[in-house]
Amino acid sequence: FLFRPEPLKRLRDEILETAERRQQEFDELKRLQVLRREFLADVSHELKTPLFAAQGFVHTILDEEEGDEEGMDPATRRKFLQKAATSLDALDTLVQDLVTISQLEKGVIRMRRQRFDLVALVREIFELLEQQAQKRSTTLELLPAQSTEPEIFVGADRNRIRQVLINLIDNAIKYGREQGGHVVVKLTPSRHGIRVAVRDNGTGIAPEHQDRIFERFYRIEKSRSRAAGGSGLGLAISKHIVEAHKSTIHIRSVVGEGTTMEFKLPRPK
CATH class of the missing domain: 3.30.565.10 (Histidine kinase-like ATPase, C-terminal domain)
Incomplete structure (x- = not known):
């Protein structure tokens, strides 16, 4: 009976290659999970910024109206409403861009040449x-x-x-x-x-x-x-x-x- 080390060596190499591939896949999965968490955190922050700004301007106007019989003067009220509108426009743009990039990444949007x-x-x-x-x-x-x-x-x-x-x-x-x-x-x-x-x-x-x-x-x-x-x-x-x-x-x-x-x-x- 002759012992042949080649099959064992080949089997060992295959096991090592498989283990290396699985480790790479695991590392890539971890990387994607980190990116996903970072993306969700970024989206949450970017959505909150214009939303909180708009809320702040609107609540300031409401508080002034409730606390003062005369209320806020028209010029100041208009200025605050314009700032609130600008913040809401920024929020609308962000939502549209999020939808667009999601569709582009999924290949849903077709280029009309x-x-x-x-x-x-x-x-x-x-x-x-x-x-x-x-x-x-x-x-x-x-x-x-x-x-x-x-x-x-x-x-x-x-x-x-x-x-x-x-x-x-x-x-x-x-x-x-x-x-x-x-x-x-x-x-x-x-x-x-x-x-x-x-x-x-x-x-x-x-x-x-x-x-x-x-x-x-x-x-x-x-x-x-x-x-x-x-x-x-x-x-x-x-x-x-x-x-x-x-x-x-x-x-x-x-x-x-x-x-x-x-x-x-x-x-x-």
Whole structure:
């Protein structure tokens, strides 16, 4: 009888490989549970913030009305009601964004591809954000100029790409320079599609944050981000929309110089 160690060695290796796989699966499950708890905590906090603010403004008005025969003067009452309405609008935006990102992650939302002019869309968004840009003394520029490229057509979901561009341009305005800010949207046609780049001359994003800014509710500077407003889901939603168009948002950023967000869109078929 000859003893053959090969089968035993093979069995041992298979057991070790199985154990390693199970350990990896267990570690991944723990990681997902932690992420789930963190996400629920973030959602709870983000929902409570505008809700408590609105409640505070409304209760202040009610308390004044009950405690004083004359009540609150109309101008102050209107100011408090406007603040309450703003908080409720923020809450509504957050709920809508939560529904959107949930549907995108599940693949429920289908991209409705259509032929549209990207130049016209960017100019439409510039008009929408013009007042916000002026408040921060920021100029908006589209390259190439309309005189050289009057129309650039792509085949994509116009409403969803509009949402992406609003998020990227809005962020570039918010987190750019407070005085002398400059946001450039550059459209570069190629044989394979259209490259879209949104560039600002702001403070830039440190390397350790660049891989995480597309996570839900991730904020580089919490105090600054909250002051700027937003749901904290804009970049996460944009990432999913661009990926649904078979592309990726690439980021190039230098601290103290600015940030560029870039992705590609297909030409119409």
